Amino acid sequence: MHPVTTEHYLALSAGLLLIGTIGVLTRRNIVVILMSIELILNAVNINLIAFSHAWHNMGGQVFAIFVITDAVAEAAVGLGILIALFRNKETVQADEIDLLKW
């Protein structure tokens, strides 16, 4: 029976990051994009916890708590922007919002 090592955590983290990144880049619904961002943040959290455990340093766990707090604030702001956007454009599709250019 192989023990779960740090490498396993890192692999899981990398997988989550990949899935999150692809989700951000490819999904059209902004809600889904926000969800993908949560995946990326959680990949980071897994990293932080894994290294904290491996090196017996509690800083990583503290930092993870900060990131979770940060993610909540980010989701709140993101969803607020989304609602304002919907009220003006009546859409939540990212590809239909293309004003950010010259």
Place this chain on the structure above:
Amino acid sequence: MNFLDLIWLIPLFPLAGAVLMLLTGKLLDPQPPSGVAVAPGVEQSGAGPRPANSHEHAPHPGPLQNLIRILCPGMVLASFIFSAGAVWQLAHLSNRVHQVIQFTWIAAMPFHMANGHLATFQVDWGFLLDPLSSVMILVVTGVGFLIHVYATGYMAHDNGFYRFFGYLNLFVFFMLMLVLANNYTLLFVGWEGVGLCSYLLIGFYFHKKSAADAGKKAFIVNRVGDTGFVLGMLLMLSVLGTVRFTDVNAALRSGQFPVEAGYGVLTAMALLMFFGATGKSAQVPLYVWLPDAMEGPTPVSALIHAATMVTAGVYMVARSSALFQLAPVAGMWVAGIGAFTAILAATIALVQNDIKRVLAYSTVSQLGYMFLALGVGAYWVAIFHLFTHAFFKALLFLGSGSVIHAVGGEQDMRYMGALRKKIPVTHATMLVGSVAISGIPGLAGFFSKDEILWQAFSSPKGSTALWLVGLVTAAMTAFYMWRLMSMTFYGQSRVKPEVAAHVHESPPVMTWPLIALAAGSVLGGWLGVPKLWTVFGEGFRAFPRWLEPMFELSGHESEHPASAEWSLMILSVAVAAGGISLAYYLYSKRPDIPDRILARFKPLHTVLYNKWYVDEIYDFLFVNGLCKGGGSAMAEFDRTVVDGGVNGAGWLTRASATLSMWWDTWIVDGAVRFTSFSVKLLSYPACLIESGRVQTYALFVVVGLLAFLGYYIAR
């Protein structure tokens, strides 16, 4: 009282009267409600006589009209008193020149004279009293006062009473400025002022077209002459650097003047001045206005167009005697023009039927005599004739006014005759005037006219021809005056029946001035009896002794024996007597003969009656030829050259504006737009990667991150 220092007051009296009249006269002398001056009965020639009882219909004089009656002549009387006082005191001065400079009128202006020297042009408001101007102011104020008094009676029933006296007083003011001025520029002020008053008074009956036209004619003809005067004055300024009489005369007499003022320049100056005088003093070629000026009321004819204003030219030439002495050619012209005018006007006077026109041409003729005297260098004689002429010609004009008054406005002598008994005072005084002008010894005209004839004969500048012209003119003078007297006072009455019943003598206010002037016409000449009349003392030669120091005189008298002068004197008297008796015989005793003569010499009579057609010639040459022809030429010039220039400039502007607009649109704007276009073109590829989608940008970030990551891993 020191009158000499108060001479500046002399012109101010009539000015005050004029200002008062012209500003407040309407209140003093209310007009009839119609507002337009009613056509006066007198002065209407040819329009039929006014009913002689029209006095009853005349507008009732305003209650304050009497104030005007006293004020206006009173102002002139005050001037006369001050003039007499000043002249009396002048006689006691050793040099007999008194100059009062009130203030500087035109401040000093530096300018370069013709020779390049710097001079200052400064004009004083100054008065000069010397023997010459003293004679003039006495004549102007003395005769002027009598005529004012006469006019209060003559104009009593005319509307515009205050206007008439306002103008008349204004005239006296300007005339006094003219003769008292101490420089040519101030003299010119008076000169133009009297011209203005002459215009206003000739056109006094302005509702009558002929009167308004005559006023305009007088004014315009005078302007022609004034051109000469102004040019002469400017020439004088540019070569002598001053226009003050004393300075000019001193420079010319002493020879202390710039060499540039050579013989030719002085002659030109003198001739230009003389041309000015021909306008004001009615000489050939500018005499044509004076006969027409008879449209004015008769007192105006007497004062302005016989006694004073028309002698301004004579005064001016006498004042410039130093200049004319240095320019003998100019003197020759003066004498020639004077003699020519004298005989030309006399021939016209021979056949005129209008009583005032005869006198008008007589005036022109007598003025010609004065210029004849000036031209031969006998300046004092000219002034002497001016002096005596002022008396007898004013008397004759006022007398003719009295006659016209008597016959209810009729001026045509063919409708007069046998008036002697009906208007005895007028007849007696006019008789004196006619004898005086004809040159019968003992009366004023003889002394001055005979002296002129003698000077024309004996002076170095004179000649037998000039004398002969003068003599013939004297004969004609006697003839036309006695024709006038005969047709008016003697022979058969030809007065229209409806007028005849009302013929009446003029009121005393009109006859007394006549009597005073008649006295002057008798006595005036005794101030200058001929030198030969040694019976009389020096006192009888007061006039020449008073004036002669003013002028340079050459001692030419001795060249001619006394017998020559005696015989010429007798000849001229004989000629005058012949003219008188011939005219008296023809027109009083045998009025049928003139008609037969007239029938025989019809063409000559027609030419004379139409005044040698001079007016027609002037109309053709100048009025129609020069003025109207010139006018249409000017109009053509305006249309083609002036308007053409304007239109051409407009077209050019429009063309250049079009060009400029093309340049703006295509070149300037084109450059700007080309710049922006090229920048846009260059930036186009960069635009292609900017889709505006957040995810695209995120993709670039990820790709970039991966690239960096790959780079560091591969290293």
